[in-house]
Amino acid sequence: MFRMKRRTALLMAGLSAGLTLYAAGQQTWAAPDQLDKPAGSPTVKNVILFVGDGMGTAHRDAIRLATKGITGELEMDNMPYSGLIHTNSADPKSFITDSAAAATAIATGVKTYNGAIAVDLQGKPVETILEQAKKAGKATGLVTTSQVTDATPAAFGAHTAKRSAQSDIAKQYIEQTKVDVILGGGEDYWYPAGQPGYYPDHPAEDPEEESKGTQGNLVERAKQLGYTYVRTADELKQAAGHKLLGLFANEEMFQQRPEGEGDVYNPAVPLPDMTKKALDVLSQNKKGFFLVVEEEAIDEMSHENNGPLMIKAGQQLDEAVAVAKQYAKRHRDTLVLVLADHECGGLTVETPGGTDESGDGKTISGEDGPFSIAHSSQTFALDWTTTGHTAADVPLTAMGPGAERFVGVYENTRIHDILEQVLFAKTRR
Numbered sequence: 001m002f003r004m005k006r007r008t009a010l011l012m013a014g015l016s017a018g019l020t021l022y023a024a025g026q027q028t029w030a031a032p033d034q035l036d037k038p039a040g041s042p043t044v045k046n047v048i049l050f051v052g053d054g055m056g057t058a059h060r061d062a063i064r065l066a067t068k069g070i071t072g073e074l075e076m077d078n079m080p081y082s083g084l085i086h087t088n089s090a091d092p093k094s095f096i097t098d099s100a101a102a103a104t105a106i107a108t109g110v111k112t113y114n115g116a117i118a119v120d121l122q123g124k125p126v127e128t129i130l131e132q133a134k135k136a137g138k139a140t141g142l143v144t145t146s147q148v149t150d151a152t153p154a155a156f157g158a159h160t161a162k163r164s165a166q167s168d169i170a171k172q173y174i175e176q177t178k179v180d181v182i183l184g185g186g187e188d189y190w191y192p193a194g195q196p197g198y199y200p201d202h203p204a205e206d207p208e209e210e211s212k213g214t215q216g217n218l219v220e221r222a223k224q225l226g227y228t229y230v231r232t233a234d235e236l237k238q239a240a241g242h243k244l245l246g247l248f249a250n251e252e253m254f255q256q257r258p259e260g261e262g263d264v265y266n267p268a269v270p271l272p273d274m275t276k277k278a279l280d281v282l283s284q285n286k287k288g289f290f291l292v293v294e295e296e297a298i299d300e301m302s303h304e305n306n307g308p309l310m311i312k313a314g315q316q317l318d319e320a321v322a323v324a325k326q327y328a329k330r331h332r333d334t335l336v337l338v339l340a341d342h343e344c345g346g347l348t349v350e351t352p353g354g355t356d357e358s359g360d361g362k363t364i365s366g367e368d369g370p371f372s373i374a375h376s377s378q379t380f381a382l383d384w385t386t387t388g389h390t391a392a393d394v395p396l397t398a399m400g401p402g403a404e405r406f407v408g409v410y411e412n413t414r415i416h417d418i419l420e421q422v423l424f425a426k427t428r429r
């Protein structure tokens with residue numbers, strides 16, 4: 001019964017693209033007249049863009065099986081439109097992208113070299129969709145379980161030749177781009193060496209963590225500029241005002257390690273709670289908002305071939321998507337996108353217990369599991385083939401006004417171009 005509904009939606013979406021698509025949920029969001037609407041009038045007031053860093057098709061399958069079972073659907077999959085994204089970068093040495101080049105493509109519509117933060121191949125800054133939204137009077141937000149200055153959010157709110165310049169990125173957020181809501185980890189880049197901040201230097205769970213900011217005390221600077229600064233879940237809950245800076249860890253809000261070697265995924269503020277607060281603050285702006293929400297641990301746990309915590313992080317992302325969908329149901333002028341920047345791990349979902357095709361089973365890139373399938377006595381295994389990124393296309397799902405434009409198979413740069421059209425009625429090139 002459930003399957004039938006899905007098939008109808010899939011058929012509709014598939015027909016318009018002439019393709020069989022990754023997944024589709026129930027057709028409830030787009031009015032029929034939006035399907036053929038030409039560029040010319042903005043249809044979207046708010047955008048909530050979710051990035052599951054490193055989240056390929058098999059990652060979504062694994063998260064779904066573990067959470068909803070064989071016939072269930074994740075919140076992120078139960079959306080009416082879907083597409084597949086080519087992720088390659090324009091890096092002269094490796095076409096396989098990193099998060100910086102991929103996020104730059106999504107944020108600016110320009111392919112660039114790996115490590116670039118919203119600059120082109122010549123190193124020239126390119127305006128981002130978040131900056132365009134800001135110019136149009138919208139509120140803007142960056143939320144992540146990574147350092148809030150890490151590559152994915154950075155490419156929306158800053159411009160640097162190198163992704164490692166995280167204090168420069170932080171400074172640009174607050175002084176130049178003036179991002180309204182900034183929530184995540186990475187306190188170490190906001191305080192200079194010797195000033196530990198709220199999260200102490202050299203903690204037991206990672207003794208290497210210590211303040212290393214290169215731009216002075218940026219937390220003080222943010223306060224001068226009118227930001228409310230919060231450090232814990234309680235402070236976040238109580239925070240008022242239109243500008244909010246929350247730093248909840250020295251580095252990532254988790255510890256990425258191989259299974260059983262000090263790996264931790266238990267963020268001080270869960271991603272759904274950060275998402276909820278960001279929406280509360282940003283939605284006060286009458287002209288709308290542009291919000292990026294990233295779950296970074298899907299990628300970083302995949303680099304460690306850590307299936308259990310990759311899945312745990314994916315479940316948190318899905319709960320954050322549920323928060324956004326609830327908001328979008330009450331505010332129909334909200335576009336919600338769930339995508340990835342690239343695949344990580346060369347992952348497949350398999351029957352447990354078979355021989356390991358990808359190696360001797362002793363190396364890190366081997367079979368992982370078995371994992372329980374929700375509502376079933378069956379189990380599945382994950383088979384990793386690399387600890388790096390791959391060139392595999394990644395799925396995108398979408399709902400809300402303009403969502404139908406994301407149907408098809410296309411380059412990551414097109415995401416920016418479509419956003420520009422639906423937000424500002426702008427046609428590019």
Ligand SMILES: [Zn+2]
Pocket residue numbers: 054099299300303344389
């Ligand atoms: Zn990665």
